[in-house]
Amino acid sequence: MRFENQLVHGTLIRRYKRFLADVKLDNGTEVIAHCTNSGSMKSCLEEGAEVYLTPVDDPKRKTRFTWEMIKINNDWVGINTSVPNKLAFDAVSSGIIPELSGYTLVKREVQFGDSRFDIYAENAQEKCFVEVKNVSMKAGKYALFPDAVTTRGRKHLKTLMQVKAEGMRAVMLYVIQRSDVNIFAPAKEIDPGYAETLKEAFDAGVEILPMQVKVTPQSIDFTRKLPFEL
Structure with a gap:
């Protein structure tokens, strides 16, 4: 971008x-x-x-x-939290992220249950809901989310579990807007409830995709997928 x-x-x-x-x-x-x-x-x-x-x-x-x-x-x-949604939509639409490529229809802001997800994508084989979160906090080598308690974030995770239970693909995409970290993890000390729900969602089949971007005054671009620890 x-x-x-x-x-x-x-x-x-x-x-x-x-x-x-x-x-x-x-x-x-x-x-x-x-x-x-x-x-x-x-x-x-x-x-x-x-x-x-x-x-x-x-x-x-x-x-x-x-x-x-x-x-x-x-x-x-x-630190602009509106950037990750645009980055993610463009990336899914153009197939830049291998794990989210191959979709023939990509939409923004699609309702499922009592949640509105940032991206909906589909092809002949599957339907996929993607929730996008901005990550800017670090501790040592870790990129952490959230940096404040988020009841909305927990709600999205629970709804993603419903998506998965109905046979569709559910993805939690974390866009990490800094280059000085190597691993993604939930911020357990800030929001232990979110961390617990993320682990529950992962165990239920919700995919966790932490993607790092390079931020410059000219552009912001995806660089690599980071490993994660729960």
């Missing part, structure tokens, strides 16, 4: 009210950027760090910038 507009460079002053961040641009101007990440942003929030923003030309928007990434440990970490 290439960014359509040239990103604007600056320095993070602070993030507040979950969805707002003050940023000092290179020209000295201080602006307010929209932060799509509603989580704690643990391990990817550092005041004074370099950031990149997308300029937004929308009169309906109160903020004129969207925060895309932050530089942590000399590498870019993607």
Whole structure:
């Protein structure tokens, strides 16, 4: 995925009210950027760090910038939580991810039971529901999810188990927007309930697919599948 507009460079002053961040641009101007990440942003929030923003030309928007990434440990970490869904849809549609290739019909935001899944794909052999989650937190070599308690995330896992029970393919796709990790795992200390449900879902046949991406100011692209530990 290439960014359509040239990103604007600056320095993070602070993030507040979950969805707002003050940023000092290179020209000295201080602006307010929209932060799509509603989580704690643990391990990817550092005041004074370099950031990149997308300029937004929308009169309906109160903020004129969207925060895309932050530089942590000399590498870019993607914090825009809307990016993984677009990345995943494009990847499934074009067959970039081998484990999710070969589908002739791919849709976004499809309802099943009491949940709405990010991607639905099918071919002559199977039907598949995919839930996509953004991962930006790390601890040592581990990429961890979630960075805050998520009852919605547990609900998605339980519904994916229903999908599998009805004979369809169910996939939990984690898009890891940082390059300084080697293994994916649930954040048991933050949300033990989610970790337990993920293990239950895996045992029930729900597939776990942690995919790492390379984040740069020009583009964000899938690089490799990571192993996982439950």
